[in-house]
Amino acid sequence: MSQYQPPFRADTVGSLLRSEELKQARRRFHDGETDYAALRAVEDSEIRRVVAKQEALGLKAVTDGEFRRAWWHFDFLEGLKGVEGYNAEQGIQFQGRQTQARAVRVTDKLGFDPAHPMLDHFRFLAGTVDKATPKMTLPSPSVLHFRGGRRNIDSSVYPSLDAFFADLADTYRDVVAHFHAAGCRYLQLDDTVWAYLCSDKELAAARERGEDADRLQHIYAEVLNHALAGRPDDLHVSLHVCRGNFRSTWISEGGYEPVAETLLGRVDVDAYFLEYDTERAGGFEPLRFLPEGHKQAVLGLITSKSGELEPADTVSARIAEASRHAPLSQLCLSPQCGFASTEEGNLLSEAQQWDKLRHVVDIANAVWQDD
Secondary structure: OOOOOOOOOEOOOOOOOOOHHHHHHHHHHHOOOOOHHHHHHHHHHHHHHHHHHHHHHOOOEEOOOOOOOOEOOHHHHOOOEEEEEEEOOOOOEOOOOEOOOEEEEEEEEEEOOOOOHHHHHHHHHHHHOOOOEEOEEEEOHHHHOOOOHHHHEOOOOOOOHHHHHHHHHHHHHHHHHHHHHOOOOEEEEEEOHHHHOOOHHHHHHHHHOOOOHHHHHHHHHHHHHHHHOOOOOOOEEEEEEOOOOEOOEOOOOOOOHHHHHHHHHHOOOOEEEEEOOOHHHOOOHHHHHOOOOOOEEEEEEEOOOOOOOOOHHHHHHHHHHHOOOOOHHHEEEEEOOOOOOEOOOOOOOHHHHHHHHHHHHHHHHHHOOOO
């Protein structure tokens, strides 16, 4: 199955390291030295370059590297109706590092704007692809809620969080419909929240913010399922679960067991990209909740946080270990995350990035050689 349609045996999460040329073009634009047309020309050129590189490596799904974004999530969320970005008091705290002080809040009724710029971003990507499937990556709906919670949702607009979650689900239903109409057939929703729900530290922080942390996984599952209900049969949707990725650091730790039954058993996506590159992710036992059938678990066994290549035989052995809990036919391989969730990027070279992706392709070809 995965040889011909998403997810593929060798797949990719999405973001790629920005070249120095692209970084300089963004700097010149933000400093007012050039106009947007000049920035767009560099973005277009760099996207064509990395799309061709991905296809040359043998990847059957390719992305634009998220080259038109500064953040994996805020750029998209700020384009939704009712959402505004703002300069926060502090950034998001990772292990030993902190992001720029940016956040989003809900100030009006939620909705999807048909003029959202990322629709055109996808159309450009699709127009650059030769044989591969263009893949669009967007933040999952739960990302708009979890970190800010009630305090970042205007209570005069949404006195009830039930109404907020209902509008959030409807908004993402429109997101799905508009991207499908734009030609998207492989949509990935990036979601750090499911991993946070596995972390005692993050759950405690949510309770301190006044959230009913025990209910959140069920609420988020309902939002996702409503957003995806009735989607066209030719649209493949994956959910990427991440423990945080900024300058090669992370936020949360804890195995998938606390959410696995809900996440793998109840959320109506076609595939799950699951981080499995360190002991922070726990064991493969939660894969037992993956329903037998078409759903796939894409194992993130190749880290994107460092340039050293994992021994191929070790990765193959771990795939075999995972297959004791879910059928090998329902497993795939990818990096654990993207290489640049923000424009700063992780601490490895571009050459090492391409070596990692080539490694994914080579190992997958060996493991699923009869596929």
